[in-house]
Amino acid sequence: MDTSxxxxxxxxxxxxxxxxxxxxxxxxxxxxxxxxxxxxKKNLRKVFPDHWSFMLGEIALWSFVVLLLTGVxxxxxxxxxxxxxxxxxxxxxxxxxQMSEAYASSLRLSFDVRGGxxxxxxxxxxxxxxxxxxxxxxxxxxxxxxxxKPRELNWVIGSLLLLLGTLEGFTGxxxxxxxxxxxxxxxxxxxxxATPVVGTYMSFFLFDGEFPGESIIPRLYTIHVLLIPxxxxxxxxxxxxxxxxxxxxxxxxxxxxxxxxxxxxxxxVYAAKAGGFFFVVFGVTALMGALLSINPVWKxxxxxxxxxxAGSQPDWYMGxxxxxxxxxxxxxxxxxxxxxxxxxxxxxxxxxxxxxTILLLLPFIDAWITGDKREHHLLERPRNAPTxxxxxxxLMTMYGLFWAAGGNDIIAITLHASINQITYFLRAAxxxxxxxxxxxxxxxxxxxxxxDNDDLLHGYETGIIMRxxxxxxxxxxxxxxxxxxxxxxxxDRDPVPNGHHEEVDANGLPGPAKGRLTGLRNRIRTxxxxxxxxxxxxxxxxxxxxHAEHEHELQGPMDGHAADGHQFDGHHLVExxxxxSH
Amino acid sequence: MSTPPTNDDHxxxxxxxxxxxxxxxxxxxxxxxxxxxxxxxxxxxxxxRAERQVATLFGLSAVCTILLIVSYFVFEIGEDPDVIGGFGxxxxxxxxxMAGMLLFIGIGIIQWARKLMADQEIVExxxxxxxxxxxxxxxxxxxxxxxxxxxxxxRPLVRNSLLGALGLLGLPAVVMLRDLGPTPxxxxxxxxxxxxxxxxxxxxxxxxxxxxxxxxxxxxKPSDLEIGxxxxxxxxxxxxxxxDGEPLEGVVLQINKSKGAVVVVxxxxxxxxxxxxRENWSVDGIVCYSKICTHVGCPISLYERTTHHLLCPCHxxxxxxxxxxxxxxxxxxxxxxxxPLEVDSEGYLVAQxxxxxxxxxxxxERG
Numbered sequence: 011m012d013t014s015x016x017x018x019x020x021x022x023x024x025x026x027x028x029x030x031x032x033x034x035x036x037x038x039x040x041x042x043x044x045x046x047x048x049x050x051k052k053n054l055r056k057v058f059p060d061h062w063s064f065m066l067g068e069i070a071l072w073s074f075v076v077l078l079l080t081g082v083x084x085x086x087x088x089x090x091x092x093x094x095x096x097x098x099x100x101x102x103x104x105x106x107x108q109m110s111e112a113y114a115s116s117l118r119l120s121f122d123v124r125g126g127x128x129x130x131x132x133x134x135x136x137x138x139x140x141x142x143x144x145x146x147x148x149x150x151x152x153x154x155x156x157x158x159k160p161r162e163l164n165w166v167i168g169s170l171l172l173l174l175g176t177l178e179g180f181t182g183x184x185x186x187x188x189x190x191x192x193x194x195x196x197x198x199x200x201x202x203x204a205t206p207v208v209g210t211y212m213s214f215f216l217f218d219g220e221f222p223g224e225s226i227i228p229r230l231y232t233i234h235v236l237l238i239p240x241x242x243x244x245x246x247x248x249x250x251x252x253x254x255x256x257x258x259x260x261x262x263x264x265x266x267x268x269x270x271x272x273x274x275x276x277x278x279v280y281a282a283k284a285g286g287f288f289f290v291v292f293g294v295t296a297l298m299g300a301l302l303s304i305n306p307v308w309k310x311x312x313x314x315x316x317x318x319x320a321g322s323q324p325d326w327y328m329g330x331x332x333x334x335x336x337x338x339x340x341x342x343x344x345x346x347x348x349x350x351x352x353x354x355x356x357x358x359x360x361x362x363x364x365x366x367t368i369l370l371l372l373p374f375i376d377a378w379i380t381g382d383k384r385e386h387h388l389l390e391r392p393r394n395a396p397t398x399x400x401x402x403x404x405l406m407t408m409y410g411l412f413w414a415a416g417g418n419d420i421i422a423i424t425l426h427a428s429i430n431q432i433t434y435f436l437r438a439a440x441x442x443x444x445x446x447x448x449x450x451x452x453x454x455x456x457x458x459x460x461x462d463n464d465d466l467l468h469g470y471e472t473g474i475i476m477r478x479x480x481x482x483x484x485x486x487x488x489x490x491x492x493x494x495x496x497x498x499x500x501x502d503r504d505p506v507p508n509g510h511h512e513e514v515d516a517n518g519l520p521g522p523a524k525g526r527l528t529g530l531r532n533r534i535r536t537x538x539x540x541x542x543x544x545x546x547x548x549x550x551x552x553x554x555x556x557h558a559e560h561e562h563e564l565q566g567p568m569d570g571h572a573a574d575g576h577q578f579d580g581h582h583l584v585e586x587x588x589x590x591s592h
Numbered sequence: 593m594s595t596p597p598t599n600d601d602h603x604x605x606x607x608x609x610x611x612x613x614x615x616x617x618x619x620x621x622x623x624x625x626x627x628x629x630x631x632x633x634x635x636x637x638x639x640x641r642a643e644r645q646v647a648t649l650f651g652l653s654a655v656c657t658i659l660l661i662v663s664y665f666v667f668e669i670g671e672d673p674d675v676i677g678g679f680g681x682x683x684x685x686x687x688x689x690m691a692g693m694l695l696f697i698g699i700g701i702i703q704w705a706r707k708l709m710a711d712q713e714i715v716e717x718x719x720x721x722x723x724x725x726x727x728x729x730x731x732x733x734x735x736x737x738x739x740x741x742x743x744x745x746x747r748p749l750v751r752n753s754l755l756g757a758l759g760l761l762g763l764p765a766v767v768m769l770r771d772l773g774p775t776p777x778x779x780x781x782x783x784x785x786x787x788x789x790x791x792x793x794x795x796x797x798x799x800x801x802x803x804x805x806x807x808x809x810x811x812x813k814p815s816d817l818e819i820g821x822x823x824x825x826x827x828x829x830x831x832x833x834x835x836d837g838e839p840l841e842g843v844v845l846q847i848n849k850s851k852g853a854v855v856v857v858x859x860x861x862x863x864x865x866x867x868x869x870r871e872n873w874s875v876d877g878i879v880c881y882s883k884i885c886t887h888v889g890c891p892i893s894l895y896e897r898t899t900h901h902l903l904c905p906c907h908x909x910x911x912x913x914x915x916x917x918x919x920x921x922x923x924x925x926x927x928x929x930x931x932p933l934e935v936d937s938e939g940y941l942v943a944q945x946x947x948x949x950x951x952x953x954x955x956x957e958r959g
Contacts, residue, residue, distance in 0.1 A: 055714070057715070094841070127680065127682075196890060199888075200887065206956060215769065215770075215772040219773050219843075220851075222847070223846075255721070264622040264624060265622070265624030265625070268718075273713055273714070278705070278709050278710075282709060286701030293694030296691035315853070316826065316883060318905055318906070336908060339923065340922065348959065349955065349958040351954040354887070354953070385720060419908060492622050495619050496617075496619040545618065546618065
């Protein structure tokens, strides 16, 4: 190919200027003081692999930056105080009404500060994006096995980020002190009071006396703008540093192995794409802030502990524990002068903590079951780890059903259904649904594995129907391209489930079993891999190819005679071919 | 461009668990696919066109920035936020121009990267996450030398007393939060923190206190109510402060609203199934219950008059007001506390007595 016309801007030659460039001069100035050249040397051309799914974490990162920027703007006008004032601002419907300074300043931001409503809405939308993209990013990392060694700790950091992001969201939407957010704090007081032994004390300390007091808003404000953002920043920095240190995972493919990383250099392409993407995320948030109304606090009115609106619901990421709270049967124990509110304790305190602990431990549970201590840098397709994929789909199903329960009143109204029946249904479904989802997903993955092997052994389906001399019909199969065959088989074989993992002593003889835990682990491991389809062995591959050649021979005489659908689309010459004439 | 990695890269020198099968390749690694030149690489017209596109995008961003500043000053704020098709003019104009300002820069940079920057993928080799064995040994040697020199293992007395002292540092972190608020026992009548209605077990309700409408504070005569009516009510003390005569305000008002709010409903007297000892708690079919849900404390107000059911909008606990407000559905575990009613000398509804149990969500010491 003639490459003489390659664009001059294309950096295929080293950027050595004839005289020191201005950038070079600045770099020298900096290096003489900071010594950054050795670090820059390694990282300026650091390779980042490309795949659309690697963008999800980036959305989370950039929406956090948007949150910081819009949040600082909001703090300039927001007054985190529960002191009572009479409203005299621009919004007519509330003029003359008593309200807290927090709510009055939220109204001021919405109606009397230019761009204030936009910033409020962008801040809220960015918060939604932040939590949502973290969740989807988490799913990507789990489904592709990217959490495996050496990245387990980054999974833990990411899980903490999700937890903190959720708390940050709750403390944030509680600040305007409107009727909806106040109802949320009211319920939170009920959750705190349900804590065994110290609950009442915690509630009195949190609210500086009885609910609602006048301290909760300033306290939540400090947590929201100082404590949690500080922790988030530190953890995000650690998350990024580990990402750079480990180098990003990549999908297997021609030239991509466990030992290398293939992609674009940080400077210029990755920096440009990621930096440009920051502006895209920021811009989309601005678009949402302009066009999509969110949390119109002026419509709810100021918080009044004796009032409530129908359809009171938290922000969506708080929906699943709220759903659990809704479908939990009302059980309370009273004995020895104490009360244990299982109906609040289990769904809102125990369940989320349990789910979070499971989430945090997933990489370690996985490593314990599989016994896999190797480093992994190539991603796995979800289908190639059927039990793992099914586990997450089961957890997602449970999450989704709890989440649906959090909107049981909305579902009842929308579908004109009985809220009682919806609730009874969901009480059972949160347990049965995940099991069904697990089984379906696992079998689905295994079917897809079979399909991959079929493609490898017998070729892919061309859609061309052949008729044999005897009048039988068959579909023509063609071998998959070498690069695809390589990609499909660039995965590990599962360990043999049975008889292969007995502990062996120094003399190579089976030693005494190492206790009950090993036995349990081996049983789980057997179930974990059972029914998985392995990639073909070399012998199977050879047999498959032989079979294909044989078929090809049979079909050989027909080649060039039957219409294969590619006569006139330029795929092959048509000189010697003509449509059959009757 | 480095040479395409070969199949050998796939070999592993790290120790492999013998339970795990070796990683194997069925097919030779075909190596990185051939690089294809883009039109912008080989056609100077296409290159110039892409350059113009990128510059145009950046230019559009600049236009939007100016539009933003103009709309900041042009559009009135403080109007109803629904003036243009449901959006406020100022919010819409500033927001859209800000979106343009940012999106055009972002799209421009990405277009630049895609069309004009080098698009050849490059290869970098990975290193194990762990340090080299040599480094690890050196680090361990340094660590043990340091520990040895500190004498931490030889002097258990020093070590253990330090650990003890450090462990105690956690205590002030908890103790010094003590003054976040009073304990539940310090709040109540005659206690350290006292105000009308103080205490988690108490409300401001007292014998003879009038039940008044929640917004206007006017007392209620039984004859004012029709069958099926529901009135959101409060204790009269919120409006006249009881004996002091000063209306409650600020925190004390909020606390008492969060505990004292009640609902008054009138139903056919025959429909009421009075609880044990509650036979005379209603007046002409009028009953009064705490409005604060016993689940997590939302105020309840969705009333279905045909069934006498009261539904909490937060978590859908449903209480039967004809039957001592027992829970008929939902996550609440206890009935709503009932306020015994009677009529005072002027014919207005008053409390016979305060609530005989704490209102609102359960708590440990509730019993």
